[in-house]
Amino acid sequence: MINETKESVYDREIAPLMAKIIEVCKREDIAMVADFELDANEDCDDDPLMCTTCIVPETACTRLKQAAALLRPKSRYAAMVIKRARGAES
Numbered sequence: 001m002i003n004e005t006k007e008s009v010y011d012r013e014i015a016p017l018m019a020k021i022i023e024v025c026k027r028e029d030i031a032m033v034a035d036f037e038l039d040a041n042e043d044c045d046d047d048p049l050m051c052t053t054c055i056v057p058e059t060a061c062t063r064l065k066q067a068a069a070l071l072r073p074k075s076r077y078a079a080m081v082i083k084r085a086r087g088a089e090s
Contacts, residue, residue: 006038010051018053031060033067 018034025032032055039049054068 007049010036010038022053022055025055029057031056031064033064033071035071 014036021032021034024030032053034053036051037048038051050071052071054071056064056068
């Protein structure tokens with residue numbers, strides 16, 4: 001397709017295959033790491049759009065554990081929720 005984004009190609013063609021791969025890997029206890037760069041251009045060198053899947057149990061080899069740790073996104077945000085207990089006064 002003309003002018004189709006890598007993300008749309010991934011969604012249409014790769015995602016269904018990955019769903020099956022993930023299903024089989026989980027069922028058969030197969031460790032795996034997959035990483036796809038979907039939006040690489042000069043404007044996003046430091047933060048490109050990625051799709052990463054890691055199934056890395058404790059029993060996985062060191063190499064896969066290191067790859068998964070390297071590929072996991074670094075969070076730039078922190079979330080916090082503050083709730084007031086019922087009946088608490090303002």
